[in-house]
Amino acid sequence: MSNRYFEQNLQRHLRRAARRGTQRSGRGAGGRGRRRQSGRGIFQWLAIVLVVVLVGALISWFQQDEAGSSGGDGEAATLVRVVDGDTLVVELDGQEERIRLLNIDTPETVHPQQPVECMGPEATERMEELVSPGAQLTLKFDEERTDQYDRLLAGVFLDAVFINEQMARDGFGAPVHYAPNDRFLDQIEEAWAEAEADGVGVFADDLDCEPELP
DSSP, rough: OHHHHHHHHHHHHHHHHHHHHHHHHHHSSSSSSSHHHHHHHHHHHHHHHHHHHHHHHHHHHHHHHHHHHHTTTTTEEEEEEEEEEEETEETTTTTTEEEETTEEEEEOOOOOOOOOTHHHHHHHHHHHHOOOOOEEEEEESSSSSTTTTOEEEEEETTTTTTHHHHHHHOOOOOOOTTTTTTTHHHHHHHHHHHHHHHTTTTGGGSSSSOOOOO
């Protein structure tokens, strides 16, 4: 059940409770039990107010949780191009920025001082399948936003898909930790373990080369 559906149901039940409280209070306004009914009506309204406060707090918590899981605390960017399996170029605030995906490391294909590594081209191809130029991305950051090469360090989201995690689950993005940035490390490690168990990516049995595993 979605948070929006949950909120609508809570609000509907709340309105019903308010109407019932008003009706009961009105029926008790006359007769010999007037004072008793009046006192009961006050307590009913106090209970309704308490419920409103609690429900409001609960809805706020759900909204914050939903926003956090979908990249609500991130920054919007547009993909310009894919560089390799863990590097993208995006347009952010009107400028092109190079993005290094946080907490993953894929086989090299474009490093100026290293040869193309086993499964490097495949990692790049997989990234190109996941994101295409013009895609609207959400970037989420950790404590340090840039690395020594002035690349932005980010978790990259396309709608509900967490790209860093998906690359690990596909067997291309090995977990890597450069302190203090460990925001997504647990998720990446779990996804990488799934890839190894499934025998995909660099863990496949029928490779024509020998990948360097961490």
